[in-house]
Amino acid sequence: MARSGLALQLNHFRLTTAQILYHMPDHPGLLQTYVWQxxxxxxxxxxxxxFLDFWTRNLDGKLHSVQVASCELLQAPQWRNAQALLTVH
Structure with missing residues (x-):
């Protein structure tokens, strides 16, 4: 059963994005980009x-590099003191 994004975030899952560079099967000298999220x-x-294990087993494009970015979307509230109070009429 698929879980919602909120339920996953409450269990410390993060939104993860991977930029995958791989060699094109027909032209190994050229690189192609695939974005996974x-x-x-x-x-x-x-x-x-x-996913990367599946890629290496089943797809023809040989992996070149993978860059990963991850961000925790649910965080504790942040606050800061106001430096000035302005009134706009």
């Missing part, structure tokens, strides 16, 4: 690793 657990990223 899903909720995953940092720092081990099991969902991304599962």
């Amino acid at each position: 899903d909720y995953d657990l940092a720092p081990k990223f099991p969902t991304l690793r599962k």
